[in-house]
Amino acid sequence: MLASRPPASPGRRRQVGPCCINPRGLDRFNELLASLGQAVPLACDQIVTAARLLEDEPGAPLAPPPCIGLRLAGAEPLARLAVDEGWEAGGAPLKDVQAVLHYLLSPDDLIPDWVPRVGRLDDAIVIDRAWPRIGEEVAGYLDFCRLRLLEAGLRGERPGRFRFTRDEWRVSRQAEAELRAHQRAVRAGSYLPAGANRFRVH
Template structure:
């Protein structure tokens, strides 16, 4: 199991006080079963109602909280990047990441999944768990895509083009990234040596 296992309480055979609520929402067994089918597709171990409910209290321990927890906000930012990536005609995700990314995107479109999106504070808890479960499969691809967007903006600006109409493929990004890396290496090498001759040499440049 991935990082979710480190955050959510492990399964235990003895739990006299089981929890079934995320905020004011009672988790439905059928919804938990469907959610675990998705986690299985993402190669993540299943969770039961008590684990999910207990984790929700870890994410937002204050009963009177009104703000969305930072953990959820972080994962929703990542989720937005996933949806941008899948909807960008200039980017072709690697096959190993495309499937898990689509699973995430499809789940995000279901506003009444395990936890209804309209639930205050914790409405995106289940979406965030899905993003974290998928991240080992899609994280590197999403970061590459965000770098692609950065270089596309830069290349379009250098050419005086509108980014929205600028044709820039994954191959173009890879070429631009290699050129940028070569420039960085060159600048680092320049920083470790001097263009001026060493002391005792023929002397400084002269302008006649």
């Protein structure tokens, strides 16, 4: 989505659509990325170049390109994850999730969200940089929601109307893994060829 390194000479381009990237805003943006593990700050020219390339991609004139939409979709569970009492997120993953959410919901971001096609480019960059640190937490939470929904079906209750914690999710996940292993073993056993000595001609 972005060039791996800034251009050799300082770029002067700052225009993304009808808007101009603010230098102070870029500094704040890079501070956030650094807190999420970005080692090298992004140059304005990198962002502008990426925006122009994405604007030129075929697609609906107002819809974000797939690479942006994919990252936004991946971040959709973050708000629920942060407040779900059953999941009990905490520590560094929760801090990073909250930092991403704060940026996504802030009206004062690097590129205004209303800019056609690329208004969420900066949001996608933040999600992309944070993902190595929060991706495992998000995947775990989605599986937690899946198993909680299964448990709700077994109980005949709605999710959230009964206690289902992170520890109970771990127990359920282990039980599910053991059941699948047993089912695989049964299937494999049912297809084993019979021994030759079991067939006799009299």
